[in-house]
Amino acid sequence: MASISRLFLLFISVWSTLVVHLGHVSARYIPSLVPGETFPSADFLLSDYKNVSLHKRDGKPPPSFEELIRKGACHLSNCESLDYPQRDGVSFDEMTQYWTSKPYAVGNSGTTESLEVLGDALSALGLPTKLPPNKGEIWEQDRDWEENDTNKAATYGLYRSVMNPGKGFMIAEENWSPWEQTKDDKHSPNSDGQRQPPITKWSDVTFLVWERLARTPKEAQKIKYMFRFHIVNDLTIATIDTALQRKGKKIEEWPGTTFDMTTDEGKAILATPNGAGVAWWLIDHKSQLGVKTIKSVTVFKGRGIGKDWYNAVFEIEPSSGKGKGKGKGKGKGKGKA
Secondary structure, three states, X not given: OHHHXXXXXXXXXXXXXXXXXXXXXXXXXXXXXXXXXXXXXXHHHHHHOOOOOOOOOOOOOOOOHHHHHHHHHHHHHHHHEOOOOOOOOOOHHHHOOOOEEEOOOOOOOXXXXXXXXXXXXXXXXXXXXXXXXXXXXXXXXXXOEEEOOEEEOOOOOEEEEEEEOOOOEEEEEEEEOHHHHXXXXXXXXXXXXXXXXXXXXXXXXXXXXXXXXXXXHHHHOOOOEEEEEEEOOHHHHHHHHHHHHHOOOOOOEOOOEEEEOOOHHHHHHHOOHHHHHHHHHHHOOHHHHOOEEEEEEEEXXXXXXXXXXXXXXXXXXXXXXXXXXXXXXXXOOOOEO
């Protein structure tokens, strides 16, 4: 009877994790390009996509490619700047006042959806493809908090990742910020409105978990590759398609296409919601990571459930730290990455 009870509890744990995962993805799934499909112009690409929830612009149209290039250049400058203000006083213990670690379900094979789809890329870069040694992490914003003497209800934002500080890489699998999760609440008179706790950004939560997993401060500094798996944000997909079109290419399987950050295409992709989080991960945590910058981004497709999925890997390298920070602040860390 005891063993049956344990099996039942395990089933409930796995099922609840899958429900959370599928509930977030299915309603927002964005199909990738039909093989061989072409587009008439880069302007069409950037205006056709509508799911740009991470890039709130108060009803304005999506940014032009030129705007993204300028924003990406600012991100690079801030990465390399020794002057940019740091995130002080944010600790793992403080983060756990708002966020809770959830079980990361994995089968007997020791692999996951992301490790399967990204397997060729990981192997080519000399990175492990199993759990362990990789570690799966799910963090959910499931705790209420007080704000100006008012109770704020949990948002159920969720960040799901695979991390390996020892090998210097992380896979961002699923990322729903508190702000995105409560966007419909701003229209509901019976809710707490659109909201987010003091520690809310993907770049802060995942960094604190990364730092906690690292065996030493020096190991935490080994970050070299940041994967964005199964990209669904329309602005990011449109920007990748536009960048490829400018080079006469289309999305391909690994090794895909690499854009150095000296190129306009690389800067534009860095400025997208899926690229900006990587930049802020480095910008905000120089005191722990040292001064690092993004060297390049490689975009490629992988076979997902019935469709090809867009993926990207940003290569990170040490910087001389001679740049001067510029550009605007971070905003509210809104949306789906």
